[in-house]
Amino acid sequence: MANVLSDEEIERSLPDGWDHEGSEIVRTYEFDDYLDGVTFTNAVAEVAEEQQHHPTIEIEYGTVTVRFTTHEVDGITKRDLRSAGLCNDEY
């Protein structure tokens, strides 16, 4: 089973723009155009399938919020941090 990271380990390795909130890491991406946010959502979903690690994705007008957690351990693992970094690469 994957190791749950400590708060210190998470803070040290959080990708740009991501916040640590309890058992989740979260980033809200901004978009001038609604459909650009939808295109980004598709890219995040593709990453999720490739990694077999699926975030919660919330689309609103002008923003897309992505949340990762590792449900099996109810905490943050290296998989979450890696997937968060891959989402940034798509932005």
Added chain:
Amino acid sequence: MANVLSDEEIERSLPDGWDHEGSEIVRTYEFDDYLDGVTFTNAVAEVAEEQQHHPTIEIEYGTVTVRFTTHEVDGITKRDLRSAGLCNDEY
């Protein structure tokens, strides 16, 4: 400005599967396959652009939750009910 509907008017006209929660109407759609939920999200986004009325869309593993409200009046209007019905047509 659009008319806010009464609770009674909303209940009477809610499309199949939708619930009325405060100033929102909500439906959670279920999917066996993650990417089917993503495909549905794209269809909902297209409806949103056509109608120029944008819901909150939350993608999780196996579900997509759609929420409509009319921000200008902080309530439910006919636009919300119409858009909800159009989402059902895409499911």
